[in-house]
Amino acid sequence: MSQDIPVTGYAILGLLTFGDELTGYEIKQRADVTLRFYWVSPAMSQIYTELRRLADHGLVRADSRADGGRDVTTYAITAAGEDALRSWMDETPAGFPVLKHTVLLRLLVGHATEPQQSRRMLHDYLIELDQALHDLSEVRESLRGADGHGQPFRFPSLVADWGLDHFAAEARHARRALESLAETDSETDSETDSETGGGGGRAAE
Template sequence: MTSYALLGLLTFGDELTGYELKQRADSTLRFYWQSPAMSQVYSELARLTSHGLLRKQREQRGTTYALTPQGRETLERWMREAPVGFPVFKHPQALHLMIGHLTDTTTLVAMLEDYLEQVTTAHADLTEVRRSLAVADGVGEVFHYPSLVADWGLAHFDSELEIARKTMARLRAEEPPAAGATGSDAPAVTSRPGESSEPGA
C-alpha cells in the first residue's frame, strides 16, 4: 500500500524530491494512514523508478520524481480493480477500557482526558490542512478530493471527541460514592434493639 500511497501523492501535477514527498505524506497521510519513514520513502522511490513507474530528474534543489504514463496507468488500474477492504480498527483507549475492571475510574478518566487533548490537537492540525486546500477545492480542481478526505477526517475527530466525553461522563456517573458517604449531610438515625425509631414512640 505504501507504494500506491506515494504514487498517489505525485498525482497533483508537481515534481517532488524525496524530502518534499515525505513532508507531503506527513501533512496528509498521517491523519488516516501511516506515514512512511524517510528511509522507506527513498527505498520505494528507487524501486518504483526501476519499474518505470516514476522518472527522476536532477534539479538544483535535488533529485525530483514525477509519475510516468506507466505509473499513472498502474495507479488507475489499482483504483479500479484492487479490493478496498475494511479498515483495521486499532484503538489503544478502547483496548484499555475493555479491561477497565483491572484499574479504577480515576485512571480511566485521566486516560480519556489525555486522549481528548490529543484529538483536539490533531483536529486543529487537520483544520489548518483543510484551510490550505480551500484555494482549489471546487469540483474539478486539484484539491477537491483531498478536501473531501480532510472533511471526513474532521468529522471523525468530532465523533471521537463526542464519544470520549460521553464515556467519561458515564464513568463518572457510575463511580460508587466514597466510603462513608450517605448522600445527605444529616446524621443517620439508628435504634437500639427493641426500640422504635419513630419519634414519640
C-alpha cells in the same frame, strides 16, 4: 507484472499526482500533513526504499541534479505510474479500514486498573484530538478556493471534511465515556449496587 507494490507505494504515487515533482524529503512532509490522518506517515527510510522500488518498476521518473554541492533527486509520476495507480484503484478491493486504537483497547480492559486511569487516558486523548482537529482544520482551510467540482483539491477536501467529522465524533465518544466513568466513580464507595445509575451524576470538570 507490477503486482508487488505495497499500499504505501501507491500512497506515494498518489501524492505525486498533484502535479509537482517532489524530493523524498518533500514527500515525507506532505505525508506528515495529510496522509498521516488516513494512512500512516512512513519513516524517511521507508519512503526512499519505496521510491527506489517505484523507479525500478518505471512508475516514477527520478531526476537527479546537482544543486550546488549536493545531489538532489526529484521524483515525478510516469504514465505507467498513472496506469498502475488507476488499475489498483479500479481492480483491487479497498478492504475494510484497520483501526489500531490503543485508547479503545485500554478502555476495553478498563477493569484491570483504577477507573481514574481510564479517565486520565480519555482526558489525554481529548487533548490530542484537539490538536489533530486544529492541524486538520488548517489543512482544510488551505484547500479552499480549489475544492470545487473539477478543481484539483476536490477530493482532498472531501477527505479532509470526513476526517474533521471523524475526529469530532471521537471527541464526542470520549466525552460520553468520561461521563459514564464519572458516574462509576461516585458509586465506587457504595460497593456492589445493581440498580441503574441514572440519578445523581456529578460534574466531571
